Amino acid sequence: MPGLSHYLILSGILFSIGLVGVTTSRNVLKILLSLELLLNAANLSFVAFSRYNGDYTGQLVVFFVMLVAAAEVAIGLAIVVLMYRNAKTIQADDLKELRW
Amino acid sequence: MNSIFFYFFATVLILAALTVVLARNPSYSVLSLVVAIFSLASIFILLEAFFVGVILLLVYAGAVLVLFLFVVMLLNLNKEEVARVRQSRLRPLGFLVGAAFLVEFLWVIKASTATETKTPGSIRGTIETIGRILFTDYLLPFELTSFLLLAAVIGIVSLAQGALKSDDTQQLSS
Numbered sequence: 003m004p005g006l007s008h009y010l011i012l013s014g015i016l017f018s019i020g021l022v023g024v025t026t027s028r029n030v031l032k033i034l035l036s037l038e039l040l041l042n043a044a045n046l047s048f049v050a051f052s053r054y055n056g057d058y059t060g061q062l063v064v065f066f067v068m069l070v071a072a073a074e075v076a077i078g079l080a081i082v083v084l085m086y087r088n089a090k091t092i093q094a095d096d097l098k099e100l101r102w
Numbered sequence: 103m104n105s106i107f108f109y110f111f112a113t114v115l116i117l118a119a120l121t122v123v124l125a126r127n128p129s130y131s132v133l134s135l136v137v138a139i140f141s142l143a144s145i146f147i148l149l150e151a152f153f154v155g156v157i158l159l160l161v162y163a164g165a166v167l168v169l170f171l172f173v174v175m176l177l178n179l180n181k182e183e184v185a186r187v188r189q190s191r192l193r194p195l196g197f198l199v200g201a202a203f204l205v206e207f208l209w210v211i212k213a214s215t216a217t218e219t220k221t222p223g224s225i226r227g228t229i230e231t232i233g234r235i236l237f238t239d240y241l242l243p244f245e246l247t248s249f250l251l252l253a254a255v256i257g258i259v260s261l262a263q264g265a266l267k268s269d270d271t272q273q274l275s276s
Contacts, residue, residue, distance in 0.1 A: 004108040012115070019200070038162070046142065054223060058227065
């Protein structure tokens with residue numbers, strides 16, 4: 003029977019993988035995807051703590067985090083599409099200039 | 103039985119997350135994030151957070167990742183653009199930060215004795231229980247999230263309108 007620490011370790015591994023993705027990838031889409039991994043690692047901790055503390059608030063926080071993530075992804079992808087139209091690139095470090 | 107499922111889904115989740123980060127092609131990253139979300143939802147259901155697990159599937163696998171895939175297809179990146187992954191000198195630093203975080207995290211969990219003695223509380227995150235709390239104690243935050251989504255919609259519409267206007271001027275000038 004896995005305990006609370008198992009879930010927290012899984013969440014930590016997931017968060018580290020997402021962190022490596024955010025810091026090492028240059029493709030903006032992959033940075034956004036790694037951000038989703040980070041948010042979901044935090045969600046896993048919240049649900050695990052909610053279960054083991056007998057408190058529903060953790061699951062509500064997950065609900066709100068998912069709403070924020072949906073808004074963030076929608077805006078982020080709109081910006082990526084605009085970036086590709088204007089600069090013809092989706093590599094983050096090709097954007098060196100402040101104006102197009 | 104519970105632990106077999108936990109280890110199975112945890113393994114799938116970690117492998118899929120690694121594929122998200124390491125895959126060259128962004129469409130493979132998106133598809134393996136779908137796998138990761140499915141196994142994460144299964145772990146939520148093992149934790150008896152049924153409502154949150156189902157919402158995770160609906161919102162992420164159903165909406166967010168379809169949006170991602172749509173954008174990846176829409177940008178229609180040519181092969182050179184995808185393959186053009188120049189290694190940065192700062193890349194090892196990113197792995198170092200990730201590894202340092204992981205070691206620190208595992209160390210903290212191992213050091214804390216509070217997590218070992220916990221037994222699971224008798225809560226079941228069904229729609230009834232979550233909805234009852236959401237519409238009583240957390241009614242104001244719930245209503246405020248609609249403003250957040252409205253702000254996101256307005257932001258996207260204004261971004262898209264700017265794009266349309268710039269397209270028009272390009273057509274006029276060309």
